[in-house]
Amino acid sequence: MAMLANPYILQQGLSKELEPFPHIIEFSIKKIQTIHLNSLPIGKSNNCKIYYIHEGRYDWSIDGTCHILYPGDLALIMPGQSFGGVRDFLDIGALCLMMLDIDRSGDHGFGKWSGLSSLESRSIRKILLLNDMPVVAGCKDAGLLFQAIGRELQGQELGFQTRINHLTDSLLILIARQLSKQNNSHRDFPRTFMKLEQELRENLSNQWTVEEMAALVGLGTTAFTQKVKSYTGFSPMSYLINIRISEAIKLLKRTDVNLTDVALDTGFYSSQHFSTTFKKLTGYTPSQFRKNNTDNI
Amino acid sequence: MSHQQQMDCILTIDLGTGAVRIFAFDMNGSVIGSMKGSYPTFHREPDQSEQDPEQVFITVLYVLKNLLNDRIHPAGYKVVAICFSAAMHSVLSVDKKGVPLGNAITWSDNRGKKEAQQLKSTAAGKAIYDATGTPIHPMSPLIKITWMRHHDKTRFEGTARFLSLKSYIIHQLTGENLIDYSLASATGLFNIHRFDWDQAALDHAGITAEQLPDLVPVFYSKPRLRREFQTSLGLSPDTRIIVGASDGVLATLGAGVWDEGKATITVEQSGAVRVVGRDVLQDSQQRFFNYVLTENYYVSGGPTNNGGVIFEWFTREFGAFRRAFDLEDTMEELIQQASKIPAGSDGLLFLPYLLGERAPIWNANARGLYFGLNMQHRQQHFIRATIEGILYEIYSIGKTLEEHRAIHTLSVNGSFTSFPFWAQMISDIFNLPVHVKNNSDSIGLGAFLVTATEMGMYKTLEEAARTIDTPVMYRPDKKDNAVYMRYFRIFERLSTKLSEDFEEIANLQGM
Numbered sequence: 001m002a003m004l005a006n007p008y009i010l011q012q013g014l015s016k017e018l019e020p021f022p023h024i025i026e027f028s029i030k031k032i033q034t035i036h037l038n039s040l041p042i043g044k045s046n047n048c049k050i051y052y053i054h055e056g057r058y059d060w061s062i063d064g065t066c067h068i069l070y071p072g073d074l075a076l077i078m079p080g081q082s083f084g085g086v087r088d089f090l091d092i093g094a095l096c097l098m099m100l101d102i103d104r105s106g107d108h109g110f111g112k113w114s115g116l117s118s119l120e121s122r123s124i125r126k127i128l129l130l131n132d133m134p135v136v137a138g139c140k141d142a143g144l145l146f147q148a149i150g151r152e153l154q155g156q157e158l159g160f161q162t163r164i165n166h167l168t169d170s171l172l173i174l175i176a177r178q179l180s181k182q183n184n185s186h187r188d189f190p191r192t193f194m195k196l197e198q199e200l201r202e203n204l205s206n207q208w209t210v211e212e213m214a215a216l217v218g219l220g221t222t223a224f225t226q227k228v229k230s231y232t233g234f235s236p237m238s239y240l241i242n243i244r245i246s247e248a249i250k251l252l253k254r255t256d257v258n259l260t261d262v263a264l265d266t267g268f269y270s271s272q273h274f275s276t277t278f279k280k281l282t283g284y285t286p287s288q289f290r291k292n293n294t295d296n297i
Numbered sequence: 298m299s300h301q302q303q304m305d306c307i308l309t310i311d312l313g314t315g316a317v318r319i320f321a322f323d324m325n326g327s328v329i330g331s332m333k334g335s336y337p338t339f340h341r342e343p344d345q346s347e348q349d350p351e352q353v354f355i356t357v358l359y360v361l362k363n364l365l366n367d368r369i370h371p372a373g374y375k376v377v378a379i380c381f382s383a384a385m386h387s388v389l390s391v392d393k394k395g396v397p398l399g400n401a402i403t404w405s406d407n408r409g410k411k412e413a414q415q416l417k418s419t420a421a422g423k424a425i426y427d428a429t430g431t432p433i434h435p436m437s438p439l440i441k442i443t444w445m446r447h448h449d450k451t452r453f454e455g456t457a458r459f460l461s462l463k464s465y466i467i468h469q470l471t472g473e474n475l476i477d478y479s480l481a482s483a484t485g486l487f488n489i490h491r492f493d494w495d496q497a498a499l500d501h502a503g504i505t506a507e508q509l510p511d512l513v514p515v516f517y518s519k520p521r522l523r524r525e526f527q528t529s530l531g532l533s534p535d536t537r538i539i540v541g542a543s544d545g546v547l548a549t550l551g552a553g554v555w556d557e558g559k560a561t562i563t564v565e566q567s568g569a570v571r572v573v574g575r576d577v578l579q580d581s582q583q584r585f586f587n588y589v590l591t592e593n594y595y596v597s598g599g600p601t602n603n604g605g606v607i608f609e610w611f612t613r614e615f616g617a618f619r620r621a622f623d624l625e626d627t628m629e630e631l632i633q634q635a636s637k638i639p640a641g642s643d644g645l646l647f648l649p650y651l652l653g654e655r656a657p658i659w660n661a662n663a664r665g666l667y668f669g670l671n672m673q674h675r676q677q678h679f680i681r682a683t684i685e686g687i688l689y690e691i692y693s694i695g696k697t698l699e700e701h702r703a704i705h706t707l708s709v710n711g712s713f714t715s716f717p718f719w720a721q722m723i724s725d726i727f728n729l730p731v732h733v734k735n736n737s738d739s740i741g742l743g744a745f746l747v748t749a750t751e752m753g754m755y756k757t758l759e760e761a762a763r764t765i766d767t768p769v770m771y772r773p774d775k776k777d778n779a780v781y782m783r784y785f786r787i788f789e790r791l792s793t794k795l796s797e798d799f800e801e802i803a804n805l806q807g808m
Contacts, residue, residue, distance in 0.1 A: 186621040187613045199338050219621060227622055231359065233316065233334040242359060248351035252412075253396045281358055283529030294394065 003014040005093075006059055007031045010153060024110050024168075026099040029150060032056070032092050042084030046127075048100040049077040050171065052146050056080050056093015057158065059086040062134045068270070074139040076175055078102075078129060096146040110172070111166045123215040130199070130216070136178045145171045180218030182199050189231055200243060206268045210236050221231070245281055252290045259286055303652035306374040307746035308364075310357065310543060311737065312383035312463055313403065314338075314566075319355050320741035321374070326749070326764070330368035331741070334360040339400065344407040346385060347400035350389055350465050354374070354790055356525075372521050373600060376532055378518070378752065381541040385464035385588070388438045390445070391465070392534050400572030401462050407482070409440035412447070412663065423499065423583070428495045429576060430587030431485035434655065442502040452645040456508065464510045471520035471538055476510040477544030482589035486767075487618035489577065489589055509696040513599055515542045515591060517753040539748050546588055546596040547743030549573055550758065552708040552734050553765030558596075560704045560725060563736055564711040565602060568604030570694040571596050578701050584657045585698070597701075599656025599694040603649040603687060607665075607711040610651065611683045615676075632718050635681035640725065641784050642778035644669045645678045647686030650799075654690070657697045658792055668791060685781070686720065687790045692726045704729065708767050710736040717771075724771040726785070728778045732767040 009028035012018050018027065020054065025047055042061050051074065056067040063081040069212060075082045085091065102125075109121040116124065136142070149167045152160045184192040196217055200208065213236050214224035228236045244266045251262040263274035263286075271286075280287050284292065304331060311318045316335035323329050324806055334356040339347045369376065387406035391397050402408075416422040417433040417571065431437050438459070445453045460468070461484070464476050481487040481494075486502065486509065487497040494506045521539040541547070545563075549571045554561045560572045577587040578597040587597045616627035650663035667682065695704065706727050714720050714733055726730040748760040755761040 185613075187616070187618055188622075189622040189624070192336060192622070223621065231335065232334060238359070243354060243356050246349055246355045249351040249355070253394075280529075281355065281362065283523075283525035288525075293396065 004284050008154075015158070016088070021113065023101045023222070024098065025101055027153060028097050029094075029146075030090075030097065030101065031094045032090050035089050035092060038088055039089045040085035041089040042082055045077045045083045047079055047080060047261050048102040049075075049083065050098045050142075051075040051077075052096040054094035054096065054143070056095075058091050058093065058095070062275070064245075067135045069135060070137075072138045072140050074136040074142045074175065074178075076128065076134045076179070079083055079132075081134075085188060096143075096150075098142055098146070098149070098168075100168075113296055114169055115166065116172075117168055118212060119209065120173075123212045124172055126212070127176040127180050127216060130183075133179065136182060139174070139178055142171060142175055145174065176215070177218065183220045187257060189227060193228070193231060197243075198239060201247070204244060204247060205265055206267065207238055207269070209254070210268075216259060216267070218240060240267075241277065241281075245278060246250075248274065248278065248286070249258065249289070252286055253293050255290070255294055259290075262286065266283055304377040305374055305377045306369060307745055308361075308369075308376055308379045309541075309748070309749050310361070310381050310466075310468060311740050312353065312381070313724070313737070313740075314355070314384045314546065317353070317360055318737050318741065319322055319357075319360050319370055320668055320738075321364065321376075322741070322745045323374075324749075324754070326613055326742065326745055328738070329372065329374065330364055332360050332364045332368075333528065333737075334677070338403060338405075339351065342408070344410070344678070346403045346406040347373065348387075348403050348462065350397045350401050350462060353401070353462055354466055354469050355653055360710050361607040362530060365532075370531060374683055374696045376536055378537040378748045379638040380502070380539040380540055380748040381463055381467060382544045382547045382740050382744045383461065385480065385543045385545060386436045386438055387462040388441045389460045389462055389465050390452050390456040391456070391460055392455055395458075395468065396451050397465070398455055401465070403462075404436050404689055406441065407435045407557050407661075408448075409435040409437075409444035412443045413437070416443075416501070417583070421501070422741065424585050425485065425495065425498050425501065426487045428490065429498055430489040430589075431483055432586055432655070433485070434659070436484035436655075438483075439498050439502055439702060442486075442504060451550070453503075458508050459504065460510055462541070467540065470522055470526060472523055473520040474510045475513050475520070475540055475549075477515045477517065477540045477542055478514055478589045478592070479515050481512055483586070484545055484547075487589075488665045488789075489587060489595070491500075492547075492592065496763065498622065498652070507774060513524045513540055515540060515747055537748075537752075539702070539745055539751055541744050542590065543588060544740050545569065545571065547618060547747070548710060548739040549596050549743070550590065551739035551741065551743030551765065552710055553762055553767045554708050555759055555762040558703055558705040559767075560698065560702075560707055562695070562711075562714070563712040564604045564687075564691065564709070564719070565601055566606040566609075568687075568711065569598055569600045570691060570698055570803055571598035572698060572702050572704070573597075578698075580701075581702075582658065592616075594608050594758070598698060601690055601694060602652040602655055603690060605683055605711070605806060606712065607649045607651055607669045607687050607688075608683060610781075611680070615679070628716075631680045632684070632716055634677045635684060636718055638677050639780075640679040640685075640722075642678045642682040642685060643673060644671070644784075645674050645682040646784055647679075647682040647793075648684040648788065649683070649690050649793075653803075656694045658693075658796075660796060660799060662796075663792070664797045664799055664802055664806075666791065666795070668787070669737055683725075684719065685784075686788070688719070688722055688726050689781075689785050692785065692787060693792070695727060706730050706767070706769070708732045708734060710734040710739050712736065723770050724773045725777040726781045728773045730769040730773070731771040733770050734767075 012025045135233035214221045248266045251257045260271045263271040309320045309323045316333045318333045321330040337724045389401040413435045486498045517540045518537045579583045595795045646668040648666040651665040652663035743784045
């Protein structure tokens with residue numbers, strides 16, 4: 001295992017090293033040699049915390065579930081989740097922590113500091129928020145990124161600002177990729193696809209892209225498109241249109257939702273777009289269809 | 298376009314358990330194109346399996362439209378008939394406007410476990426089984442509607458008609474409210490001797506015949522496509538819509554199984570062994586289904602829950618997966634390893650009842666077991682034992698069928714029998730010559746034969762079935778058969794002997 005640098009704690013507002021990085025609330029490397037009772041009580045986290053374990057064993061409660069972490073493991077706690085030590089204290093060992101100010105609902109990128117495109121950061125944010133397994137096991141690459149960020153923060157050599165922002169992006173990308181791989185064991189496509197299906201249904205008005213869907217499953221777009229095609233017979237976008245039209249049909253059979261709302265709720269960007277797609281597939285315009293299906297037979 | 302003459306073709310639409318498959322046949326019965334589209338099954342509760350009727354319908358339209366536009370119309374074909382097949386046992390409630398009340402409940406739904414148990418052992422239950430041919434089981438629409446009557450009163454009382462998914466799709470396309478004798482015979486509500494709804498079964502479910510679709514023969518061809526679909530799909534107003542049958546009986550027909558002496562084995566996720574005959578199989582232990590093919594013929598047999606799904610489970614848990622989601626190659630690799638172990642897996646035996654079991658033991662509490670383990674057994678033994686266990690279970694269905702019918706040859710189909718290793722093992726365990734066919738092809742071909750017979754190309758279905766060629770592709774190895782039979786005796790004993798322990802462990806598992 002790589003040598004752990006000397007422990008230190010940098011905090012926004014207290015440490016000048018963090019001044020160029022307003023989004024980093026804390027960056028620290030901790031060695032815990034004695035147990036302090038109540039040093040890590042369970043409470044609601046109001047920012048994003050990324051822990052990387054160097055030494056020791058940690059029993060933590062994250063979002064109501066207990067996790068055991070060993071060296072090389074990474075834990076991700078998102079804003080709003082509950083977090084703390086199972087015995088309310090920080091166990092003996094060594095770990096790194098990076099605390100980030102990430103807006104939970106932000107629709108745009110992670111901030112000016114990030115070089116990620118808005119599409120990429122939207123996908124990453126979705127994966128980070130979706131994950132029901134907040135621990136990435138055996139994530140040594142994250143340890144290396146932590147070390148590099150630490151070195152840059154302390155050295156402040158030419159270009160350190162850019163380097164640190166890149167490294168932070170890299171860390172987020174690494175976590176998102178690992179999480180989506182880990183949450184989708186890559187053995188059971190039907191189950192993985194059902195999870196994606198459910199996600200699409202719950203956010204049907206979202207303007208989904210193939211890249212976004214593939215990212216959720218943890219595949220590249222080419223492999224994802226092939227897999228969906230051979231499993232369902234449809235391209236990912238056609239499959240999505242299928243769900244949109246099926247949901248629209250249900251809404252059309254209720255008379256209390258107007259046609260524009262049906263279109264927008266099911267992810268069509270206009271009632272015109274809805275009407276054309278609907279007629280092409282079913283042979284009826286939405287209003288003809290509604291009329292035919294709300295009269296007694 | 299050229300001046301070439303339009304050629305006729307026939308479409309078959311199969312509403313399967315997870316996907317719709319559409320085949321186009323020329324008038325000689327050769328496939329000129331096929332396409333599939335899948336729809337999801339929802340499990341809101343562990344015991345529940347449902348499908349969205351609107352999504353099924355949209356998927357049918359989508360696939361139909363693509364097949365017509367990409368393959369059929371450009372090649373100069375004119376569709377003269379469309380014939381339907383469908384998975385059995387689905388139930389869909391619709392209100393008086395024909396609007397679905399929630400999702401369709403599909404065959405694998407188990408919510409009616411208690412209702413089935415209560416009815417099965419009674420004299421009334423036995424009489425209903427004898428009359429309807431459908432085993433008293435949660436899969437049966439009779440039980441599903443009974444469950445709804447007691448546990449979902451709002452839906453039950455608001456239901457103007459209880460449809461099958463196929464009836465719903467045909468209604469959407471044609472406006473007719475129909476169910477064929479074949480699919481009706483899998484509802485547990487249809488009297489297979491009198492070809493009408495069974496009053497005792499209706500009374501038990503608490504419904505009237507008016508709440509069910511109109512009964513028609515499988516050859517019924519009066520419906521016509523709604524005008525909007527004629528236009529949007531580019532189909533002629535004269536296109537015959539033939540109501541067709543259930544997937545199981547059509548797969549049997551399409552596999553060329555008709556004569557005394559032939560049986561068909563299907564191994565998909567689940568599996569079944571089936572025979573065709575003029576009489577129903579009477580069984581005091583209610584082990585078989587008897588489904589209607591036509592007014593003169595029945596398809597009888599037994600279903601297993603634990604077919605290929607068990608090998609997929611094994612592969613997912615223990616396979617190497619060198620590439621993401623590469624189930625096919627991983628299965629191939631495991632099978633290759635299994636083939637290096639001798640028949641009988643050196644005494645390692647597997648009971649495959651991970652999903653409980655239907656035929657022949659009909660025990661929902663049954664569970665899986667590896668038996669006979671010793672220090673010599675290696676990983677490969679588990680792979681082979683798992684496949685052997687799945688096929689012993691299928692043999693145990695075949696063996697009970699042989700008490701009633703002589704079986705001399707097997708026509709096997711389903712995705713798992715396309716592995717030569719499996720097909721050979723079936724031949725060895727049954728000690729019978731085996732012919733292999735693709736299952737979805739068999740269903741499509743069965744529907745084609747129904748259509749061709751309806752259109753007068755064959756005089757009878759029997760004559761149509763005889764045109765299916767079933768050359769022997771695998772012959773049994775007598776030595777391996779002898780080995781298998783020694784282990785099968787233990788397999789059979791364990792399956793029944795353990796019933797008390799099965800019940801206790803199932804209770805502990807809370808399932």
